[in-house]
Amino acid sequence: MLFNTYWILFLLPLALLPLLLERTHSRTYSWVDLLPRDRLSDLIGLLLKILAVLALLFILLGMAGPHTPAQQVERIGEGAQIVLTIDRSASMDDPFSGSTVSGRAGETKSAAARRLITDFVNQRKNDMFGMVTFSNSAMYVMPLTQSREAILAAIDAAGGPGLFQTNIGSGLTSALSMYDRTPDSGSRALILLSDGAGRMGADAQQKIRDWLDRMHITVYWIVLRQPGGLSIFDKDFKPKEDEPLPPEIELHQYFQTLRTEYHPYEAEDPQSLAMAIEDINRKEKKPIRYIEQIPGRDFTTHCFALAALMIGLLLGIKLIEVRTWR
Amino acid sequence: MIPEQIKEFSYQIGWRSRGRHPGRHASSQRGLGMEFIGHAPLIAYPDPRRIDLRQTIRDPSEQVWVRIFNQKSSVPVTVACDLSGSMGFAGQMRKLEIASEITASAAYSAFRVNDPFGFIGFDNHVREDFMFTSSTKVHGAFELAKRLAEYRPAHVGARGLQDINRFLPRERALVLLISDFHMPLAELEQSLSSLMRHHVVPLILWDAAEYRSLPEFGVASVTDCETGARRTLFLRKQYRERILQAFEDRRAALEKLFMSFDMPPLFIEEGFEPDDLTEYFYQFVAA
Numbered sequence: 367m368l369f370n371t372y373w374i375l376f377l378l379p380l381a382l383l384p385l386l387l388e389r390t391h392s393r394t395y396s397w398v399d400l401l402p403r404d405r406l407s408d409l410i411g412l413l414l415k416i417l418a419v420l421a422l423l424f425i426l427l428g429m430a431g432p433h434t435p436a437q438q439v440e441r442i443g444e445g446a447q448i449v450l451t452i453d454r455s456a457s458m459d460d461p462f463s464g465s466t467v468s469g470r471a472g473e474t475k476s477a478a479a480r481r482l483i484t485d486f487v488n489q490r491k492n493d494m495f496g497m498v499t500f501s502n503s504a505m506y507v508m509p510l511t512q513s514r515e516a517i518l519a520a521i522d523a524a525g526g527p528g529l530f531q532t533n534i535g536s537g538l539t540s541a542l543s544m545y546d547r548t549p550d551s552g553s554r555a556l557i558l559l560s561d562g563a564g565r566m567g568a569d570a571q572q573k574i575r576d577w578l579d580r581m582h583i584t585v586y587w588i589v590l591r592q593p594g595g596l597s598i599f600d601k602d603f604k605p606k607e608d609e610p611l612p613p614e615i616e617l618h619q620y621f622q623t624l625r626t627e628y629h630p631y632e633a634e635d636p637q638s639l640a641m642a643i644e645d646i647n648r649k650e651k652k653p654i655r656y657i658e659q660i661p662g663r664d665f666t667t668h669c670f671a672l673a674a675l676m677i678g679l680l681l682g683i684k685l686i687e688v689r690t691w692r
Numbered sequence: 693m694i695p696e697q698i699k700e701f702s703y704q705i706g707w708r709s710r711g712r713h714p715g716r717h718a719s720s721q722r723g724l725g726m727e728f729i730g731h732a733p734l735i736a737y738p739d740p741r742r743i744d745l746r747q748t749i750r751d752p753s754e755q756v757w758v759r760i761f762n763q764k765s766s767v768p769v770t771v772a773c774d775l776s777g778s779m780g781f782a783g784q785m786r787k788l789e790i791a792s793e794i795t796a797s798a799a800y801s802a803f804r805v806n807d808p809f810g811f812i813g814f815d816n817h818v819r820e821d822f823m824f825t826s827s828t829k830v831h832g833a834f835e836l837a838k839r840l841a842e843y844r845p846a847h848v849g850a851r852g853l854q855d856i857n858r859f860l861p862r863e864r865a866l867v868l869l870i871s872d873f874h875m876p877l878a879e880l881e882q883s884l885s886s887l888m889r890h891h892v893v894p895l896i897l898w899d900a901a902e903y904r905s906l907p908e909f910g911v912a913s914v915t916d917c918e919t920g921a922r923r924t925l926f927l928r929k930q931y932r933e934r935i936l937q938a939f940e941d942r943r944a945a946l947e948k949l950f951m952s953f954d955m956p957p958l959f960i961e962e963g964f965e966p967d968d969l970t971e972y973f974y975q976f977v978a979a
Contacts, residue, residue, distance in 0.1 A: 396778035
């Protein structure tokens with residue numbers, strides 16, 4: 367049993383006041399000893415005091431706010447702990463160009479991503495989701511949670527105009543830090559959804575590599591690319607003289623060096639994006655173990671109800687009190 | 693107290709007063725009376741006005757004889773009043789108001805027959821401030837009666853009853869003992885045995901609110917006037933009957949105790965009527 371306001375418990379001795387203080391409205395009688403003893407009367411006298419003590423006791427307890435401690439229950443479910451790491455750079459607000467077949471030519475990449483990820487979240491009832499968005503830097507949106515409404519609202523809130531840069535290192539570290547606070551369920555995935563890539567420093571690369579390895583996280587990278595644009599799967603791509611590799615290919619090559627699983631996807635239109643997500647949906651089907659928090663029961667209302675009952679009984683006795691003696 | 697409003701009662705005594713002051717009561721004191729008790733030689737009782745010629749002529753030894761009479765004497769009347777907490781009980785009337793009426797009435801009645809009147813108040817001790825020494829000048833007694841009606845007793849008992857015999861007149865007196873006698877019987881018995889020298893008339897003040905007209909039903913908290921003890925009472929038909937029975941038992945026990953001292957008690961429950969007292973004396977005291 368825990369209490370919200372412990373110091374009120376120090377007032378508990380006040381509940382004994384009715385035992386010490388006598389009732390003020392008492393009739394004087396010439397010789398009480400002459401009245402024969404009556405057990406029922408004595409019982410009612412005692413009852414009045416006990417009721418008063420209990421009423422005070424329950425009021426004080428109610429004020430202290432008793433509750434049981436929150437419980438942690440381990441549940442086993444089918445699903446994964448998935449952190450959605452979504453690019454919110456300005457280019458995400460551009461439509462997929464050239465896709466006439468879908469009939470959604472005007473749909474922007476971010477809107478399509480949001481729509482499809484919402485569907486994805488809705489399909490996976492047992493998963494825990496977390497969410498990080500990034501552009502200039504990472505934005506911590508929602509830690510790994512069981513709550514569907516929260517994550518759907520977070521996805522919904524990820525719309526809106528973004529900024530220009532793509533700080534992918536910050537997004538990834540931020541996403542990885544979420545796993546730190548949640549026990550490993552056995553199936554962890556990081557879905558990185560971006561339309562390009564940025565460069566990461568050697569430090570960040572090393573850190574991400576270590577973390578992914580330590581936490582056993584599978585990385586899914588969905589690249590939304592322009593049709594006909596640069597593909598990360600293009601093995602023969604040779605950059606021009608004196609120029610570094612494009613960041614997408616560099617990141618792809620970096621991910622391939624990871625010791626954990628890595629699945630890249632390329633999506634040129636909503637259909638291919640949907641297919642990529644469907645593939646992830648299929649791959650992430652391992653039983654997971656997670657701990658659910660069950661809040662403690664609050665007994666404040668019970669206390670006040672009991673106090674009210676005691677006061678009601680006292681009032682009932684008060685009702686049959688003698689008002690006129692003669 | 694206005695003397696015109698005070699009703700008097702008449703009382704008599706069944707014994708001979710030894711008082712020298714002339715009064716209305718049978719006396720063993722010789723003097724100018726109508727009660728012939730015998731003859732004495734003139735040498736022994738030199739009162740030539742009372743020479744009994746017939747007895748003198750009939751006496752062969754030729755002594756001169758004088759008739760001797762007993763005079764009528766006064767008797768000290770004393771009211772001893774309980775001033776303990778329970779006398780402050782106010783039912784239909786405050787008990788001390790009734791006591792005050794009785795005091796005034798007794799003072800006036802004593803004054804009318806030329807008897808000295810005294811008053812002794814007591815609670816746990818004999819109260820000096822409620823003391824009126826025996827006197828035939830009764831105005832002080834009326835003032836005291838007025839004070840008595842306004843007195844609010846403290847939470848004290850009535851153990852001073854044991855000591856009042858030390859404050860009563862030396863000769864045998866008529867003592868009106870006013871109290872509700874809410875005290876243990878053993879204590880009362882002890883006190884009464886110290887009063888046996890006097891003619892004691894116990895006037896028992898009870899109030900209907902104490903037992904007969906209790907509320908029909910309900911919970912009440914009562915405090916003892918004297919000890920301050922508290923009790924919660926759940927009044928209902930059965931319990932009221934038990935209270936009534938307790939009071940009837942108490943009444944019987946008091947009567948038995950007083951009768952064993954030859955002091956028939958008078959219960960006063962609905963206000964003081966002087967005629968009740970007059971009747972009491974006619975009933976219990978042979979003139």
